[in-house]
Structure formats: C-alpha cells, structure tokens
Amino acid sequence: xxxxxxxxxxxxxxxxxxxxxxxxxxxxxxxxxxxxxxxxxxxxxxxxxxxxxxxxxxxxxxxxxxxxxxxxxxxxxxxxxxxxxxxxxxxxxxxxxxxxxxxxxxxxxxxxxxxxxxxxxxxxxxxxxxxxxxxxxxxxxxxxxxxxxxxxxxxxxxxxxxxxxxxxxxxxxxxxxxxxxxxxxxxxxxxxxxxxxxxxxxxxxxxxxxxxxxxxxxxxxxxxxx
Amino acid sequence: xxxxxxxxxxxxxxxxxxxxxxxxxxxxxxxxxxxxxxxxxxxxxxxxxxxxxxxxxxxxxxxxxxxxxxxxxxxxxxxxxxxxxxxxxxxxxxxxxxxxxxxxxxxxxxxxxxxxxxxxxxxxxxxxxxxxxxxxxxxxxxxxxxxxxxxxxxxxxxxxxxxxxxxxxxxxxxxxxxxxxxxxxxxxxxxxxxxxx
Numbered sequence: 001x002x003x004x005x006x007x008x009x010x011x012x013x014x015x016x017x018x019x020x021x022x023x024x025x026x027x028x029x030x031x032x033x034x035x036x037x038x039x040x041x042x043x044x045x046x047x048x049x050x051x052x053x054x055x056x057x058x059x060x061x062x063x064x065x066x067x068x069x070x071x072x073x074x075x076x077x078x079x080x081x082x083x084x085x086x087x088x089x090x091x092x093x094x095x096x097x098x099x100x101x102x103x104x105x106x107x108x109x110x111x112x113x114x115x116x117x118x119x120x121x122x123x124x125x126x127x128x129x130x131x132x133x134x135x136x137x138x139x140x141x142x143x144x145x146x147x148x149x150x151x152x153x154x155x156x157x158x159x160x161x162x163x164x165x166x167x168x169x170x171x172x173x174x175x176x177x178x179x180x181x182x183x184x185x186x187x188x189x190x191x192x193x194x195x196x197x198x199x200x201x202x203x204x205x206x207x208x209x210x211x212x213x214x215x216x217x218x219x220x221x222x223x224x225x226x
Numbered sequence: 227x228x229x230x231x232x233x234x235x236x237x238x239x240x241x242x243x244x245x246x247x248x249x250x251x252x253x254x255x256x257x258x259x260x261x262x263x264x265x266x267x268x269x270x271x272x273x274x275x276x277x278x279x280x281x282x283x284x285x286x287x288x289x290x291x292x293x294x295x296x297x298x299x300x301x302x303x304x305x306x307x308x309x310x311x312x313x314x315x316x317x318x319x320x321x322x323x324x325x326x327x328x329x330x331x332x333x334x335x336x337x338x339x340x341x342x343x344x345x346x347x348x349x350x351x352x353x354x355x356x357x358x359x360x361x362x363x364x365x366x367x368x369x370x371x372x373x374x375x376x377x378x379x380x381x382x383x384x385x386x387x388x389x390x391x392x393x394x395x396x397x398x399x400x401x402x403x404x405x406x407x408x409x410x411x412x413x414x415x416x417x418x419x420x421x422x423x
Binding site: 025028029030032033072073076077080081083084087088103106107109110111112115173176177178179180181182184185186188189190192193198199200 | 246247248249250251252253256298299300301302305306309310339340341344345348349352392393394395396397398399400401402404405406408409412
C-alpha cells in the first residue's frame with residue numbers, strides 16, 4: 001500500500017507541486033520559443049514527455065552498468081538517441097508540426113529537465129518509479145507549455161487550437177518574442193500567488209545538470225571545480 | 227563576399243539575437259546576468275565555445291556524416307563533440323592559463339549543455355552556410371549573446387532595487403524586464419536590409 005502511495009506521489013509531484021517549468025524553472029528555452037500556438041506547445045510537450053519517459057526507463061535499467069565518472073556523456077547519448085527517434089517519427093507522421101517546431105525538436109537533447117531527471121532521479125531509482133517520475137514531469141511540462149501556448153494564441157492571434165475566437169483585435173505582440181517573456185512572467189507570478197508562496201528569486205545555471213561537477217559557485221556566478 | 231559576411235554577422239548579432247528573439251541560452255541569460263563582469267565573462271566564454279564548436283562540428287558533418295548518408299546522427303555526434311571539446315579546453319586552460327581560467331573557464335562547465343551552442347551548430351547546417359559563413363554566424367551569435375547579457379545586467383540592477391509588487395518580486399519581474407529589452411531589440415528589424423539593401 002505504502003509503495004503504491006509512493007509511486008503515485010512520484011507521478012503527481014511533477015504535474016503541480018514540482019512543476020518543472022513554473023516552479024523549478026527548468027527548460028525555459030522551449031517554453032518561450034515554441035509556445036506561439038497552443039498546438040505547438042502541446043506537440044513539444046508530448047515529444048519531450050516521450051523522450052523523458054524512455055530515457056528515464058533506459059537510464060534506470062543501466063544505472064549499475066554506467067561508470068560514475070562518465071555518467072553524464074552516457075546519459076546524453078541515451079537522450080540524444082531518443083530525440084533522433086522522435087524526430088524520425090514526427091517527420092513521418094506529423095510533418096506540419098515537425099516544420100513548426102524546427103530546430104527546437106533537436107534541442108530537446110539539451111533540455112535541462114531531461115538530463116536533470118536522469119541525474120537526480122532515474123540513476124538512483126528502480127524502473128517503475130523512474131517511468132512514473134518521467135511521465136509526471138513530462139505531463140507537468142506539457143501542461144505549462146499548453147497553458148502558455150493557449151494564452152499567447154488567444155491574445156495574439158484571436159484563435160485557439162485553430163478555432164476562431166471573437167476577441168476584439170488580436171495583439172500581435174503576444175506571439176512575438178517579447179510576449180513570450182511577458183506571459184511567462186505573469187503565469188509564474190499567478191501560480192505562486194495561487195499557491196500562496198513567494199516567487200522564485202533566481203534562476204541559475206545551478207539548475208543545469210552539468211553543475212553537479214561544481215563544488216561551489218564563485219562570486220561571479222561561475223563554477224568552481226572540486 | 228564581405229557584404230554577405232557582414233549581413234550574416236549583423237543579423238546574428240542584432241535582428242535575430244540568439245537570446246531575445248530565438249530564445250536560446252535563457253538559463254545563463256537569467257542566471258548569470260546579475261553583475262556586469264560576470265555577464266562579460268559568460269558572454270566571452272559562450273562566444274569562444276560557439277566558434278570552436280563550429281570549427282569542430284562543421285568538418286565532421288560535411289566530411290564524415292553527410293557523404294556517408296548519416297546526417298540523421300548529427301544531434302548525437304554534435305553534442306558529444308561539444309561536450310568532449312569543452313571538457314578538454316577546460317582542462318588545458320586550468321593547467322596552462324590560470325588567469326584566463328579564472329575569468330572565463332569557470333563558466334565552461336555550465337555551457338556544455340547550453341542550447342545556444344548546439345543550436346548554432348545545427349543552424350549552420352540547416353542554413354546551408356559555407357565553412358567561413360558558419361564561423362561568422364557563430365561569432366555573431368556569440369557577440370549577440372554577450373550584448374544581450376551586458377545590456378540586461380544593467381536593466382536588472384535597476385529592477386532589483388525597484389519596488390515591484392510582492393507577487394512579481396524575483397523571477398517574474400526579471401522576465402517582464404527581459405520582455406521590455408526584447409521589445410527594444412525589435413527595433414533592429416529592417417536594419418540589415420536598410421544598410422545593405
């Protein structure tokens with residue numbers, strides 16, 4: 001019973017409590033770049049979820065085989081392989097989405113969330129919790145991207161998932177880069193207001209998985225090795 | 227020849243700024259831009275890695291992957307080359323150039339898996355640039371990144387001292403400031419056509 005509760009917790013924590021985009025502020029680049037339309041946000045989110053679940057599963061299975069010293073390159077190879085796979089699948093079955101996500105589909109490889117979960121969770125846990133953790137985090141990411149995409153599409157283009165929404169004149173600035181920063185800032189503030197906690201004070205490279213090799217951060221924000 | 231190089235350089239630096247209009251390298255942009263000197267250090271480190279990454283990945287793609295019909299392997303190959311190379315530079319710099327290591331090297335571990343670096347190498351291939359054009363594009367992208375970081379560190383020091391509503395304090399206020407800086411970069415649109423058109 002308690003194990004089941006534990007597994008359920010691994011699944012649900014990523015969706016709201018530790019939402020990777022809105023709470024821990026990881027994977028900001030795709031969050032800002034592809035969310036001009038709700039559909040793109042959803043597609044990007046699901047592609048990332050696929051990679052996250054598969055890489056978590058494989059890394060969890062290989063955790064005793066991979067030598068500790070070279071674990072990060074090994075994780076990156078596993079992740080990049082699944083990214084290549086999803087590129088093929090999307091090019092074949094959803095060519096329109098493939099074109100609109102473009103470069104950012106390849107850049108899933110360097111999404112902090114995936115390497116971060118591999119390092120922090122999958123390399124230390126069993127198969128089932130790792131898959132559930134990946135699924136939860138992925139869905140949390142998808143949810144955040146879908147929300148961002150919806151807000152930007154409704155205000156910026158006067159439509160939602162391709163349907164017209166009669167909403168005055170669309171404000172094009174929302175689908176421009178500036179609108180991305182603005183909407184993300186407002187959503188993070190809103191989420192923290194609703195959850196009744198202080199907004200995060202800083203986002204740093206400390207969130208990036210490579211910084212596990214840093215023993216401390218120097219005055220200028222750089223990384224000091226052991 | 228020189229004209230097309232300048233067009234690529236200026237586009238990568240200003241009109242298609244990597245951070246403010248392509249959204250690459252947001253992590254270091256928001257993380258390290260608190261102080262001016264760290265912005266400059268990070269910017270220089272990113273520029274250096276971008277140019278070197280292009281130097282390494284372009285020949286591998288055109289001489290090895292493309293002729294053998296393995297172009298789909300580029301994501302895996304590129305990220306491994308970048309990770310290897312950055313590690314190598316870091317070790318050499320630490321041993322041979324301790325002064326440079328202190329100002330630039332400390333940022334190297336943080337940018338191995340930076341999407342701006344992988345992004346610029348893939349973009350060079352996708353845009354079908356020549357080797358020289360790719361290098362210029364990487365230089366422009368790196369300089370653009372530096373400019374964005376340096377400008378933003380100035381804006382940010384004002385935002386930190388401003389009295390913003392409690393809910394927006396911290397990251398939300400920073401993001402909204404970034405949005406305003408991004409609007410100012412929109413005014414560069416048409417600059418390149420205006421100069422060279």
